[in-house]
Amino acid sequence: MRTAAVSAISAKLLMSPGAEVLAILGTGKQALSHYNVFTEIFSFKEVRVWSQTKERVERFVRSVEGPVRGCSSAEEAVRGADVIVTVTRSTEPVLYGQWVKAGAHVAAVGACRPDWRELDDMLMKSAVVYADSREGALSESGDVILSGAEVFAELGDVINGTKSAQREKTTVFKSLGMGVEDAVSAKLVFDQWTAKATKS
Ligand SMILES: NC(=O)C1=CN([C@@H]2O[C@H](COP(=O)(O)OP(=O)(O)OC[C@H]3O[C@@H](n4cnc5c(N)ncnc54)[C@H](O)[C@@H]3O)[C@@H](O)[C@H]2O)C=CC1
Numbered sequence: 001m002r003t004a005a006v007s008a009i010s011a012k013l014l015m016s017p018g019a020e021v022l023a024i025l026g027t028g029k030q031a032l033s034h035y036n037v038f039t040e041i042f043s044f045k046e047v048r049v050w051s052q053t054k055e056r057v058e059r060f061v062r063s064v065e066g067p068v069r070g071c072s073s074a075e076e077a078v079r080g081a082d083v084i085v086t087v088t089r090s091t092e093p094v095l096y097g098q099w100v101k102a103g104a105h106v107a108a109v110g111a112c113r114p115d116w117r118e119l120d121d122m123l124m125k126s127a128v129v130y131a132d133s134r135e136g137a138l139s140e141s142g143d144v145i146l147s148g149a150e151v152f153a154e155l156g157d158v159i160n161g162t163k164s165a166q167r168e169k170t171t172v173f174k175s176l177g178m179g180v181e182d183a184v185s186a187k188l189v190f191d192q193w194t195a196k197a198t199k200s
């Protein structure tokens with residue numbers, strides 16, 4: 001859930017204000033938590049999902065409570081989408097720059113190893129790239145390292161106002177996960193548990 005929460009912060013800061021279509025590539029655990037968080041926080045008119053097999057797409061569509069359209073290709077899912085979440089275990093690109101609408105926001109969550117890819121070079125080089133941690137992205141993200149793309153800013157730089165949120169451009173948020181996110185999540189759970197325990 002904390003990974004999806006961070007992706008939602010990236011979308012809040014970087015997606016175009018009139019975003020209507022969300023596409024999710026992947027149908028595993030992260031896909032489900034991203035679906036739940038993004039549909040809870042935002043009001044997309046359409047949500048699309050794609051995965052490697054038809055069976056996985058159908059299982060995902062059955063498992064969620066809200067509407068979602070299963071797609072038979074990644075291209076079909078992402079063409080025209082305003083926000084794209086990549087949550088696969090792929091080691092090769094599944095999302096190509098030529099399919100991505102100008103001004104779209106991509107939350108790139110998979111490919112967390114230096115030789116793994118989810119996004120192609122065209123997308124990485126044409127987008128404004130943000131990361132949770134610049135240091136992490138430069139040592140762990142195949143999409144950043146192998147494309148040679150520049151990391152424009154950390155998400156924290158945008159939150160504290162030292163770097164701009166370039167919403168009008170195509171943006172990529174490269175998520176790798178940080179210990180501080182786990183610590184904050186653990187504190188939230190602990191605080192809620194303590195509050196409940198004190199009431200009873
Ligand atoms: N950035 C972050 O903070 C975090 C990143 N991750 C990463 O997110 C990714 C997804 O994690 P989970 O949902 O837990 O995994 P999962 O195993 O539950 O789901 C993986 C999904 O990827 C799809 N997939 C696998 N190989 C593929 C390929 N070659 N092409 C297209 N789709 C493929 C599967 O069909 C499945 O839908 C993993 O790469 C994981 O390492 C996970 C947790 C935190």
Ligand SMILES: O=C([O-])C1=[NH+]CCC1
Nearest residue numbers: 003112176177178179
């Ligand atoms: O932060 C995290 O838990 C992970 N990041 C990459 C795989 C798992």
